[in-house]
Amino acid sequence: MKYRNPLSIARGLGSSKDGLGHWWMQRLTAIALVPLVFWFALSIIALAGQDRAHVLTWMQSPFHGVVLSLFLVTSLYHANLGLQAVFEDYIQARWLQLSSRITAGFAAVFLGFTGVFALLRLVFGG
Amino acid sequence: MPMSMNERPLSPHLQIYKLELPMVLSGLHRISGIALSVGSILLVAWILSAVHSAEAFAGMNSFLRSYVGQFVLFGWTFSLIHHSVNGVRHLIWDTGRLLEVDQINSSSKIVLAIVIVLTLLAWILAGGFPGGGA
Known part of the structure; x- marks a missing residue:
C-alpha cells in the first residue's frame, strides 16, 4: 500500500536525486554574492596600501566584520557547490570523486570556521 | 573499462568545434570558479595574518608584493570580476531571457568589455593592493 502519490515522490528528485537542492542553493548563494562581491571589491580598493591598524579597525567595525563573515561563508558554500559539479564532471572513479567532494567540503568548513573565529577573537579578545 | 563502453558513440570532442567567444567565456567561468575556490585560502590567510601579528601581516604583504x-x-x-559579471548573466539566463543565439553572442561581447574595463579599473585603483607594515 503506497501512501505517497507519484508527484510527491518525483518532486525535487531529478536523476541526481537531490539535484534541485544543489541548483537552488547555487542560485540563492549567487544572488547573495552579487551585493557582497560589490562590497568586497570596494572595500579592498579602500584598504589598498593601508597599514595593519587601519585594516584591523575595518575588520572590527560591526558592519564590515559581519559582512566580511557573510562574504566568506557564502562564497565558501557557493565554491563547495561549484567544486562538487566540477568533480562530478571530470572524475570518473567513484571513490576518487567522492573523496574529492568530501575533502573539498571539509576544507570549506575549516576555512570558514577559521576565518570567522579569527574575526570573533579580534573583536572579543582572548 | 568494459568492452561495451568502447563501442558506444562519443559526442564530438572539444577541439572539433570552431572556438567562439561564448565558449571561451563559459570555459573561463568554470576556470575562474576553481581559481576563486583555491583563492579563498588566500583570503583566510590574509585575515589570519592581520589578526595574528604585525610580523605575519608584513610577511603576507611582502608575499603579495x-x-x-x-x-x-x-x-x-x-577571476572575481569575470565570475561575478558572467554570473549575473547566468542568473538572467535562469529567468529564460537572452537565450537566443544572437543575444548570447552580443551579451558575450558586452560581458568581455565590462570584465576588461572593471579588472583594469580595480587594479589601477587598488594599486596592486598590499598595505604597509605595522
Missing part, C-alpha cells in the same frame, strides 16, 4: 604574489592577485581580481 612579490612577482608571484602580484600574479596571483591579478588572477584573483580577474
Whole structure:
C-alpha cells in the first residue's frame, strides 16, 4: 500500500536525486554574492596600501566584520557547490570523486570556521 | 573499462568545434570558479595574518608584493570580476531571457568589455593592493 502519490515522490528528485537542492542553493548563494562581491571589491580598493591598524579597525567595525563573515561563508558554500559539479564532471572513479567532494567540503568548513573565529577573537579578545 | 563502453558513440570532442567567444567565456567561468575556490585560502590567510601579528601581516604583504604574489592577485581580481559579471548573466539566463543565439553572442561581447574595463579599473585603483607594515 503506497501512501505517497507519484508527484510527491518525483518532486525535487531529478536523476541526481537531490539535484534541485544543489541548483537552488547555487542560485540563492549567487544572488547573495552579487551585493557582497560589490562590497568586497570596494572595500579592498579602500584598504589598498593601508597599514595593519587601519585594516584591523575595518575588520572590527560591526558592519564590515559581519559582512566580511557573510562574504566568506557564502562564497565558501557557493565554491563547495561549484567544486562538487566540477568533480562530478571530470572524475570518473567513484571513490576518487567522492573523496574529492568530501575533502573539498571539509576544507570549506575549516576555512570558514577559521576565518570567522579569527574575526570573533579580534573583536572579543582572548 | 568494459568492452561495451568502447563501442558506444562519443559526442564530438572539444577541439572539433570552431572556438567562439561564448565558449571561451563559459570555459573561463568554470576556470575562474576553481581559481576563486583555491583563492579563498588566500583570503583566510590574509585575515589570519592581520589578526595574528604585525610580523605575519608584513610577511603576507611582502608575499603579495612579490612577482608571484602580484600574479596571483591579478588572477584573483580577474577571476572575481569575470565570475561575478558572467554570473549575473547566468542568473538572467535562469529567468529564460537572452537565450537566443544572437543575444548570447552580443551579451558575450558586452560581458568581455565590462570584465576588461572593471579588472583594469580595480587594479589601477587598488594599486596592486598590499598595505604597509605595522
